[in-house]
Amino acid sequence: MKKQSGFTLIEIAIVLVIIGLLLGGVLKGQELITSARVRNLISQQDGVKAAYFGFLDRYRALPGDYPQAVQNVSGATVFGNGNGQIEAAATPAGGSVATEDIAVWEHLSRAQFINGAFTHAATYTTASALTNPYSMFLVMRYDNNYADAGAAATRHNLKTGNQIPADILAEVDRKIDDGNAQLGTFRFSGFSATGTGPTAASCHTTGAWIVTGTVEPNCGATSLF
DSSP, X not given: OOXXXXXXXXXXXXXXXXHHHXXXXXXXXXXXXXXXXHHHHHHHHHHHHHHHHHHHHHHSSOTTTOTTHHHHSTTOOOOOOXXXXXXXXXXXXXXXXXXXXXXXXXXXXXXXXXXXXXXXXXXXXXXXXXXXXXXXXXXXXXXXXXXXXXXXXXXXXXXXXXXXXXXXXXXXXXXHSOSBTTSSSEEEOOOOSSSOOOOHHXXXXXXXXXXXXXXXXXXXEEEEO
């Protein structure tokens, strides 16, 4: 009688265990990557907010808007109009630059509140502004371009930049705020300094970040001051 060949139950069980370990390792690795990205974004937001308040405390003026920046901040090349608002199109009267939101990064870096040595430019570039882990520009300005359950009030805020997956922002929101994209101090923002701006309906629905199904890769948020 011809002897049959094949895998034994023990051999099949060993193979299944190995496959399970490999899949577990892949999933754990992805979880670690996601956690690292979340921590990076939180650290960056906290660091810039601390720099903003540190600058305000030292100079009694806002970065980008500071009218005596050239005189008092070593290496600063531009100054703002001093009206207490970091504007994207400031009236030059009293200041040397309209794009105070870009001047923010020169003032903060030259005052040594953030790493790097940014120099003001008319547009956002890697030499003039800070970028997020996805290579998109952070923006600090006085506006109302952020989600709100009602009508968004105009106020200073720090935008994360776009091209951030919705699930990453959802986790950031849960860790530092209330998990709601329309409420609290961390909210969705459709603003983008460059590239395609995020679409609200793709990133959240009535405040809940969309993290099921196909997760939207191009979302953004902002921290309100």
